[in-house]
Amino acid sequence: MIDAFSPYVAWRYLLTRRINLLAVGGVMFAVWAILLVDSVFTGFVSQIRSDVRASACDLMVTELPHDASYEALRAAIEADADVVATAPRLRHHGMLQQVRVRAGSARNQGSSQVDFDHTANGFALLIGIDPAREEAIGGLRQWLVRGPEELAQRYPGDFWPSPALDETDAGRKGRLAMPDADEWRARRRAGLAHEPDVANQRGAWPGVLLGWQRIRRLGWFARSEPFDVVCASFTGGDGDAVLHTHSARVGFAGVFATGSRAADEGMALLPIETLRTMLGHDAADPGSVDVVTDVAVRLRPGLGAAAVAAAGARLRDRVNAALPPGSPSCLVADWEQQNVTFLSAVAHEQGMMQFVLFVVMLVAAFVIYATLHMMVVQKVKDIGILAAIGGSPRSVGAVFLLGGLAVALFGTALGLGVGVLSAANLNAANEWMYANFQLELFPRRLFDLREVPCRLEPSWAATVAVGAIALAVVVAAVPARKAARMNPVLCLAHE
Amino acid sequence: MNETALQAVAVHKRYRLGRQEIPVLRGVDLAVARGETVALLGASGAGKSTLLHVLGLLDAPSAGEIRFDGRRVDDLPVRERAALRHRHVGFVFQFYHLIPELTALQNVLLAQMMAISPLAYWRVRKQARADAEAMLERVGLQDRLRHRPTELSGGERQRVAIARALMASPQALLADEPTGNLDSHTAAGVCELLFDIQRQRGLALLLVTHDEGLARRCHRTVRMKDGVVER
Numbered sequence: 183m184i185d186a187f188s189p190y191v192a193w194r195y196l197l198t199r200r201i202n203l204l205a206v207g208g209v210m211f212a213v214w215a216i217l218l219v220d221s222v223f224t225g226f227v228s229q230i231r232s233d234v235r236a237s238a239c240d241l242m243v244t245e246l247p248h249d250a251s252y253e254a255l256r257a258a259i260e261a262d263a264d265v266v267a268t269a270p271r272l273r274h275h276g277m278l279q280q281v282r283v284r285a286g287s288a289r290n291q292g293s294s295q296v297d298f299d300h301t302a303n304g305f306a307l308l309i310g311i312d313p314a315r316e317e318a319i320g321g322l323r324q325w326l327v328r329g330p331e332e333l334a335q336r337y338p339g340d341f342w343p344s345p346a347l348d349e350t351d352a353g354r355k356g357r358l359a360m361p362d363a364d365e366w367r368a369r370r371r372a373g374l375a376h377e378p379d380v381a382n383q384r385g386a387w388p389g390v391l392l393g394w395q396r397i398r399r400l401g402w403f404a405r406s407e408p409f410d411v412v413c414a415s416f417t418g419g420d421g422d423a424v425l426h427t428h429s430a431r432v433g434f435a436g437v438f439a440t441g442s443r444a445a446d447e448g449m450a451l452l453p454i455e456t457l458r459t460m461l462g463h464d465a466a467d468p469g470s471v472d473v474v475t476d477v478a479v480r481l482r483p484g485l486g487a488a489a490v491a492a493a494g495a496r497l498r499d500r501v502n503a504a505l506p507p508g509s510p511s512c513l514v515a516d517w518e519q520q521n522v523t524f525l526s527a528v529a530h531e532q533g534m535m536q537f538v539l540f541v542v543m544l545v546a547a548f549v550i551y552a553t554l555h556m557m558v559v560q561k562v563k564d565i566g567i568l569a570a571i572g573g574s575p576r577s578v579g580a581v582f583l584l585g586g587l588a589v590a591l592f593g594t595a596l597g598l599g600v601g602v603l604s605a606a607n608l609n610a611a612n613e614w615m616y617a618n619f620q621l622e623l624f625p626r627r628l629f630d631l632r633e634v635p636c637r638l639e640p641s642w643a644a645t646v647a648v649g650a651i652a653l654a655v656v657v658a659a660v661p662a663r664k665a666a667r668m669n670p671v672l673c674l675a676h677e
Numbered sequence: 678m679n680e681t682a683l684q685a686v687a688v689h690k691r692y693r694l695g696r697q698e699i700p701v702l703r704g705v706d707l708a709v710a711r712g713e714t715v716a717l718l719g720a721s722g723a724g725k726s727t728l729l730h731v732l733g734l735l736d737a738p739s740a741g742e743i744r745f746d747g748r749r750v751d752d753l754p755v756r757e758r759a760a761l762r763h764r765h766v767g768f769v770f771q772f773y774h775l776i777p778e779l780t781a782l783q784n785v786l787l788a789q790m791m792a793i794s795p796l797a798y799w800r801v802r803k804q805a806r807a808d809a810e811a812m813l814e815r816v817g818l819q820d821r822l823r824h825r826p827t828e829l830s831g832g833e834r835q836r837v838a839i840a841r842a843l844m845a846s847p848q849a850l851l852a853d854e855p856t857g858n859l860d861s862h863t864a865a866g867v868c869e870l871l872f873d874i875q876r877q878r879g880l881a882l883l884l885v886t887h888d889e890g891l892a893r894r895c896h897r898t899v900r901m902k903d904g905v906v907e908r
Contacts, residue, residue: 191787
């Protein structure tokens with residue numbers, strides 16, 4: 183129990199000593215910084231997670247043997263009651279090169295020199311898909327809507343939505359084929375062989391869907407723009423490996439945006455049969471396999487994490503049973519497991535950032551300590567006076583402890599208020615700063631976001647507030663203890 | 678006047694200076710009765726102020742006993758000693774020892790806030806304020822309530838200190854050269870006030886002074902030399 187003079191004297195000291203404003207300001211700044219920076223980071227992380235989730239299927243059966251057949255696996259997977267749909271995927275690294283016969287005919291012909299005149303290299307992760315099945319998995323149609331929107335928000339131009347999924351002819355849809363007239367115009371534009379009459383042109387190119395980030399870097403958006411797709415593989419075991427290259431000509435069929443920067447930049451979607459053929463599994467060949475590297479799975483909606491995990495375990499057993507004897511076990515990954523490295527890196531970054539902000543809070547706590555310590559040193563005589571008129575050591579110490587507590591309460595309250603206001607008006611403030619001072623505190627373009635995502639979690643704000651006050655009380659306890667242990671007689675004699 | 682308010686019994690006080698032990702009080706016996714005024718005289722370093730601090734429970738004796746109303750009090754827990762110091766004795770110092778951030782009224786009011794919880798004080802705060810104003814009026818400072826110590830003269834500061842010492846209605850006043858820092862005219866006024874209040878309230882007054890004239894106004898004079906009371 184403390185005496186009534188403790189809060190009274192503490193309050194008087196706070197009111198009359200302006201240096202306490204420094205401590206209040208320090209706590210306020212630390213709380214504000216922690217709230218605002220973490221809100222932005224939480225917003226980013228939340229956005230990243232939702233983007234990653236949007237670009238990932240419910241479950242992915244992967245690490246399959248090189249000759250895994252989709253039809254065999256499909257029967258096994260779709261037998262599970264929780265599975266709604268599956269889609270085959272074939273992954274392979276490759277390159278894309280625009281066909282510019284007219285514009286680029288004089289360039290690099292017969293030369294081994296690397297073209298450094300633009301930054302967009304042609305490397306891509308080629309994903310062979312079955313468009314109809316992929317649509318059933320979910321996501322693809324939405325990606326094709328978002329793609330032109332992302333470009334339209336940044337650049338002027340006609341960013342048309344891909345018609346590939348609206349094609350009624352199943353064969354053409356499976357090839358992601360563009361209208362024949364578009365191919366005719368693209369051929370003519372590029373100086374490639376074409377029918378004299380557009381009406382006689384029959385489309386031959388399968389389509390390719392490219393991410394909006396790649397399109398942005400390439401700087402064009404022409405229907406059926408022709409590309410050469412190249413991928414390579416090695417054969418030969420004992421002796422020197424032999425490099426085989428496979429190529430196909432495809433036409434640009436549309437732009438997608440998954441929300442994942444890595445996917446939107448590095449991924450190219452093309453018909454799975456085109457990629458299979460390039461890799462030596464032409465469907466027309468006898469004995470060819472409808473080869474897949476992964477099978478995307480859509481589960482019944484509304485399943486919890488435990489049910490998804492259980493479904494994953496069941497599917498792994500089913501797929502392993504369907505694989506040829508002696509095959510290594512496959513992996514069934516949910517959306518977080520599919521992106522575990524990336525999500526771990528983001529979580530690690532957030533942890534590091536919170537540590538840095540904790541250090542900011544420590545600095546504020548040190549300011550409180552220094553202020554109170556200085557106060558104790560300057561108020562030695564007062565300590566003696568309070569003891570002489572009946573103040574107990576505990577109550578004398580409480581003067582300084584309460585001083586620290588008051589500084590923390592005021593600083594935290596101000597920091598919370600300013601932090602909440604800043605978080606609520608972050609984008610407006612960001613715009614205003616840029617409009618008036620050309621200063622963008624949170625550059626959206628850096629992260630390709632329409633606005634700075636900011637998410638202030640009430641639980642986090644409460645944690646920060648309680649933590650700031652607790653930390654201030656802990657550091658204030660040191661000078662308070664010192665004051666309580668002082669000899670009153672020596673204090674009275676202090677000059 | 679026979680009831681003993683304060684008593685030191687064979688009190689020793691030693692201070693440690695590095696490895697050396699310095700005896701300041703060496704077996705002091707002293708009793709001050711209610712209504713009695715005692716002047717404590719002696720050269721500088723004789724142990725007068727130390728005896729005052731030990732008697733007022735501001736410092737603990739190295740040996741011996743301190744008694745309030747015949748009851749030993751120096752061995753009580755620190756919090757009880759603080760409460761007893763508040764209720765039983767009032768200190769008046771040579772250099773006033775007022776808290777500079779507080780006004781005259783607030784300095785006096787501070788004495789009302791000792792040994793009482795914040796909540797309990799909140800309930801009696803209006804009465805406490807009225808009492809403090811009355812006390813300042815009693816010492817002639819009714820017009821200086823809101824002045825800070827730096828805005829008061831030496832005599833006025835000492836009057837504030839006296840008012841503060843009396844706020845808890847103590848039974849003894851311990852004054853350590855209360856006029857030592859004042860000019861003779863002001864000192865005379867402060868002394869008059871001190872003795873007047875002492876008479877009115879029947880206080881035990883122990884007065885440390887170098888002023889023989891002031892000492893002669895007391896009922897009894899005790900001389901100290903080298904930490905002992907001269908007989």
